[in-house]
Amino acid sequence: MLPEPSRGRRRCVSVLLLLASLALLLTPVAPVSAASATSASTPSRPVVRVGTEGTYPPFSYIDPKTGDLTGFDIEVIRAVAQKAGWDLTFTKGAFDSLFPALDAGRVDVLADQISINPDRSAHYLFTTPYTYSHGVIVTAADNHDITTLADLKGRTAAQSQTSNWTQVAKDAGADVKYVDGLDQAAALLAQGRVDATVNDNIAVLDYLASSGSKKIKIAGNAGNEVSKQAFAFRKSDVKLRDQANQALAALTKDGTLARISQKYFRSNVTVPNSGNVKVKGSDTGRSSWQVVKDTAWPMLRAMVKGTIPLTIVSFICGLVIALAVALARLSSYRLLTVPSRAYVSIIRGTPLLVQLFIVFYGLPELGVDLPSFVAACLALSLNVGGYAAEIIRAAVLAVPRGQFEAATTIGMDYGQTMRRIVLPQAARIAVPPLSNTLLSLVKDTSLASVVLVLELFREAQVAAAVSTRTMALYCLAALYYWVVCYVISVGQHALERRLGRYTT
Amino acid sequence: MTQDSTTSSVPTSLVEVAGLEKSFGDQQVLRGIDLTVERGTATALLGPSGSGKTTVLRSLNVLETPDRGCVRIGDAAVDFSALSRDKGERRRAVKALRARSGMVFQAHNLFPHMTVLGNLIEGPTQVQGRTRDEAVADARALLEQVGLTGREDAYPAQLSGGQQQRVGIARALALKPEVLLLDEPTSALDPELVGEVLAVIRDLAAQGWTLLIVTHEVRFARDVADQVLFLDGGVIAERGGPEVLSDPRQERTRRFLARMLEAG
Numbered sequence: 036m037l038p039e040p041s042r043g044r045r046r047c048v049s050v051l052l053l054l055a056s057l058a059l060l061l062t063p064v065a066p067v068s069a070a071s072a073t074s075a076s077t078p079s080r081p082v083v084r085v086g087t088e089g090t091y092p093p094f095s096y097i098d099p100k101t102g103d104l105t106g107f108d109i110e111v112i113r114a115v116a117q118k119a120g121w122d123l124t125f126t127k128g129a130f131d132s133l134f135p136a137l138d139a140g141r142v143d144v145l146a147d148q149i150s151i152n153p154d155r156s157a158h159y160l161f162t163t164p165y166t167y168s169h170g171v172i173v174t175a176a177d178n179h180d181i182t183t184l185a186d187l188k189g190r191t192a193a194q195s196q197t198s199n200w201t202q203v204a205k206d207a208g209a210d211v212k213y214v215d216g217l218d219q220a221a222a223l224l225a226q227g228r229v230d231a232t233v234n235d236n237i238a239v240l241d242y243l244a245s246s247g248s249k250k251i252k253i254a255g256n257a258g259n260e261v262s263k264q265a266f267a268f269r270k271s272d273v274k275l276r277d278q279a280n281q282a283l284a285a286l287t288k289d290g291t292l293a294r295i296s297q298k299y300f301r302s303n304v305t306v307p308n309s310g311n312v313k314v315k316g317s318d319t320g321r322s323s324w325q326v327v328k329d330t331a332w333p334m335l336r337a338m339v340k341g342t343i344p345l346t347i348v349s350f351i352c353g354l355v356i357a358l359a360v361a362l363a364r365l366s367s368y369r370l371l372t373v374p375s376r377a378y379v380s381i382i383r384g385t386p387l388l389v390q391l392f393i394v395f396y397g398l399p400e401l402g403v404d405l406p407s408f409v410a411a412c413l414a415l416s417l418n419v420g421g422y423a424a425e426i427i428r429a430a431v432l433a434v435p436r437g438q439f440e441a442a443t444t445i446g447m448d449y450g451q452t453m454r455r456i457v458l459p460q461a462a463r464i465a466v467p468p469l470s471n472t473l474l475s476l477v478k479d480t481s482l483a484s485v486v487l488v489l490e491l492f493r494e495a496q497v498a499a500a501v502s503t504r505t506m507a508l509y510c511l512a513a514l515y516y517w518v519v520c521y522v523i524s525v526g527q528h529a530l531e532r533r534l535g536r537y538t539t
Numbered sequence: 540m541t542q543d544s545t546t547s548s549v550p551t552s553l554v555e556v557a558g559l560e561k562s563f564g565d566q567q568v569l570r571g572i573d574l575t576v577e578r579g580t581a582t583a584l585l586g587p588s589g590s591g592k593t594t595v596l597r598s599l600n601v602l603e604t605p606d607r608g609c610v611r612i613g614d615a616a617v618d619f620s621a622l623s624r625d626k627g628e629r630r631r632a633v634k635a636l637r638a639r640s641g642m643v644f645q646a647h648n649l650f651p652h653m654t655v656l657g658n659l660i661e662g663p664t665q666v667q668g669r670t671r672d673e674a675v676a677d678a679r680a681l682l683e684q685v686g687l688t689g690r691e692d693a694y695p696a697q698l699s700g701g702q703q704q705r706v707g708i709a710r711a712l713a714l715k716p717e718v719l720l721l722d723e724p725t726s727a728l729d730p731e732l733v734g735e736v737l738a739v740i741r742d743l744a745a746q747g748w749t750l751l752i753v754t755h756e757v758r759f760a761r762d763v764a765d766q767v768l769f770l771d772g773g774v775i776a777e778r779g780g781p782e783v784l785s786d787p788r789q790e791r792t793r794r795f796l797a798r799m800l801e802a803g
Contacts, residue, residue: 437648444600444642445662445714446634455665459652537652537694 082122083275085112086142089127090216090500093241093299093314094148097497099321099329107299111165112146112266114291118282126407127497128487129215130195135392136487137269139399141407144275145267148235150199159267160276163283165292166264167307170200170257171236175224175250181231182255190230193220200233203257207233217242218500225250233257235264237300241314246503261307323507330498330508334491338515341490345480346519348412350473353419360424362453365431375424382421388482390414395486411483419476426468430461463534470527474520491515553578553749554599554718558620559608561594568594569605570773576718576766581750583760585784586770587795592753595770596720599751600637612639613717641711643721647703649695655682655706656691662714674713681709685739701732705739718749726755757784757799769795 087095087108095106104125116123126142136142137159151161174181181187188208194201196213204211212229214220220232221242231254239253268276286292292305301313321329363375382390394417395410405413434457442452484493495512499505554576561569568591576582584592597603599610605619615635623629650658659678663669682688685705695703704724711719721740725733737759744750744763754760760767761784769777769792777789787793 435648437644437646438650440602441642441644441648441650443602444637444640445710446638446666447662451665455661456650463652538696 080120080122081275082124083116083144084142085123085125086133086136086145087125087127087147088130088133088216088500089125090218090497091130091147091238092245092501094238095146096501099326099498099501102333107166107295108146108148110295110298111286111292112144114286114295115266115279115282118285119278121278126487127489127493129485129496131197131215132485132487134197135396137267139396140269140404141395141399141487143268143272144279148238148264149267151263151265152199152202154202155199155267158270160270160272161265161267162276162279164263164265165283165305166237167304168235168237168262168264168312169260170203170233170262171239171253172231172233172255172257173221173224173239173251174231174254175227176252178230178254184233184258187231187233193223193229193232198234199262200235200257204231204233207257209233215496216500218503218505221246221248221251221503222505235262237304237312237314240312242503244314245501248503321502321504323504326498326502326504327507327511330495330502331511333498334494334511334515337489337494338491338519341483341488341493342477342480343519345408345411345415345483345488345490346473346477349415349419349480350476352412352416353423353472353476354469356416356420357423357427360420361427361431364424364428379421379424382418383425387414387418387479388485390418391482391486407483407487411480411486411488414486415476415479415483418479419472423469423472426465426472427461430465431457433464434460459534463531466527466531466534470523473523477519477523478516552576553613554751555609555611556595556599557609559595559598559605559610561591561598561603561605568773569598569608572608572770572773572775574768574775574778576749576751578717578749579747580765581744581752581763582766582768583764584751584753584768584770585755585757585760585795585799586776590770591773592768592770593722596722596751596753599718599720600640600642601633602642610636612636615639638714639717641714641716641719643704643707643711643719643724645723645727647695647707647727649703649706649710651695654692654694655687655698658695658706658710659713662710667714678709678713681712682706684712684742685709686735699732700728701735704728704732704736708736708739708743712743712748718751719743721750721752721754723753723755755799757796760784771795 087104089095089097089104091106093106094108095104097103098105104127109125113123115121126136128136130147133142133145133147137145148166149155149161151164155161172181172184172187181190184203184207187204190209191212192204192209193212193214194204195216201211209231212223214223217232217234217238220229220234223229224232225248236253242248243251243253266279268279283292287305293303296303296305299314302311304312360375360378363371364379366372391411391414394405394414395407398405398410438456438460439452442456447456480490481492483490484496492512495508499508502508552575554574556572556574559569559572560567568589572591572595574582574595584595586592594603598605598608599612601617607620609616609618609620611617615632615638617632617636623632650661653661656675656678659681660671660674663674663677664671679688679691682691685708687702687705687709690698690702695706698706708719708721708724724740725736728736733756737756740750740752741763752760752764761781764781767779767781767783768775769783769787769789771791777783777787777792783792784796787796
């Protein structure tokens with residue numbers, strides 16, 4: 036309770052407005068007119084944004100030798116672009132974020148072995164298929180109980196949430212556990228944590244060749260149906276899809292598609308009945324140590340360009356929001372207290388992951404289309420704001436009432452009292468808990484990969500997908516996070532000493 | 540640093556309180572207080588705990604907002620029975636009234652994150668808009684007056700209780716108030732530190748500062764006060780010169796004093 040609530044209210048409001056506008060200024064404004072193929076009115080070379088996993092060898096993966104995105108699907112879409120006269124940009128994300136990204140207009144086409152099925156056909160425009168394959172059931176090597184889809188009934192299967200193969204497994208009566216990709220599913224199989232996974236035969240063959248794993252095997256075919264994979268566009272992009280179809284037809288005719296397929300599979304998977312597929316494996320023969328050495332630099336780069344800026348911007352914006360919200364909660368205006376309480380309640384009562392999805396995939400429906408990095412910053416800032424607001428509020432309340440009274444009797448108004456007397460003392464109280472918030476934030480940035488920000492952990496996942504050296508790579512990622520957090524805690528101690536210099 | 544008015548206006552009392560009433564919840568702590576304080580005099584407010592003496596003091600700078608009654612200090616007056624409905628006007632009136640008094644708290648309430656000098660110049664520079672150099676010069680003079688020369692750069696936590704309270708007095712004086720309000724300035728101190736603070740207050744009285752002191756120090760009040768007000772149950776039960784303390788007319792004053800002198 037402040038000594039005299041009516042005092043300095045107008046000032047209080049203006050301070051809040053100032054802080055709020057500051058928060059808006061600090062939030063990087065999105066370029067509204069992001070170059071999009073749909074909006075490109077000029078006939079000359081539209082920029083088409085391609086969504087792909089980058090963790091699905093041999094279709095879409097990072098070449099461990101060059102660090103570049105490559106794979107069968109990547110080469111095909113590049114060939115299509117060349118014929119159709121497009122420029123391409125690539126956005127990598129987990130499989131389950133690909134369709135939301137397409138819906139939200141983040142990307143224009145998916146090139147990631149997207150299987151055609153009736154559900155998807157109802158919502159998206161498919162090109163003519165460029166891959167014919169069939170599904171296989173994968174189990175642990177010592178499992179002899181599962182050979183057909185019928186055997187999956189009542190067993191657990193590890194699948195990507197939105198994958199076509201997930202539906203196949205579900206229809207067979209399997210109890211589906213959700214994972215990010217084939218490499219994770221394979222790890223769970225080898226560890227005996229799930230019974231099976233259903234996936235594309237080519238992807239599985241590549242995994243077996245790359246990992247050299249003797250712990251899992253192809254147990255049988257997932258039905259007799261041929262699975263057809265094609266590029267997926269939004270319903271509205273008929274023109275782009277038609278251009279792609281023309282290009283695919285031309286590439287089939289001039290033998291380009293067959294040549295790309297031979298390179299990867301030693302057979303032509305771009306036509307039905309391709310015969311036996313042989314894969315050499317996207318990555319073989321590297322030791323764990325070599326994998327770690329090859330990945331250390333890309334991960335460091337992802338940390339410096341993704342994790343750290345994301346942390347700094349989100350923390351600063353979050354603190355500004357938190358201060359405004361804390362003061363609003365402490366005010367005697369219902370007009371300020373009610374919304375600020377609601378804000379804190381919503382932020383603390385919903386998962387950060389959901390907040391990220393709402394900001395990145397939900398807001399575009401309302402016409403607010405933020406780039407990945409900005410969306411991640413916004414969601415993380417709002418999240419930090421909710422938690423830090425309570426810390427700041429508690430710290431202000433912990434400043435003795437006599438301090439407010441002394442400031443009042445020397446004639447200070449609300450703004451001066453806060454700025455010169457209360458907040459400097461509250462800062463000292465708030466530093467340890469705010470440091471906790473910052474440390475949590477560093478680690479929470481790993482969630483930003485769901486909104487297609489390439490940060491440290493995603494880089495580790497990308498590397499793990501190709502090399503299958505899961506343990507080594509995730510330990511390396513943990514080490515990077517730990518170093519950042521250690522530096523922060525050193526800073527915290529220095530700051531505490533500085534702010535506490537007046538206590539004896 | 541005399542407070543004598545050089546203007547030709549008719550010399551009236553400096554502080555005037557009329558019909559002050561205040562309740563906390565359903566408990567009425569002030570039941571109609573009237574008092575006047577002449578310029579350049581020291582007034583002691585005594586009474587048992589819960590008698591309302593601190594509330595009277597805190598009403599003078601509106602740390603408590605009275606329910607009814609009128610407070611005037613110098614040319615600034617606020618009638619709490621008829622507060623303006625306009626917030627800005629009300630705020631200006633309260634601000635003007637506050638500017639005429641300085642407050643010394645029982646628990647000193649120094650700003651712990653500022654040095655002694657910082658505490659003293661905070662009001663003059665931030666509120667009164669005086670230059671830093673001027674404020675620092677005044678602050679040094681005040682520190683000399685309260686016997687703390689050389690402790691400018693100390694933080695409050697590095698001082699003894701008596702020193703802290705003397706800084707508290709200097710901070711209040713730095714704003715050049717017309718009246719100094721002291722709320723039990725020695726009650727929170729160890730007994731051996733009480734003397735140094737009382738000596739400073741005695742000096743101020745001798746220099747002609749107008750003082751209003753809530754205290755339990757009966758002997759000190761008798762020595763220093765020009766006027767003694769004895770509160771009981773939210774009213775002024777007895778008032779007069781310091782002789783009241785030697786020869787109270789009211790029985791309850793007598794009993795209270797006997798208890799205090801026994802304890803002291």
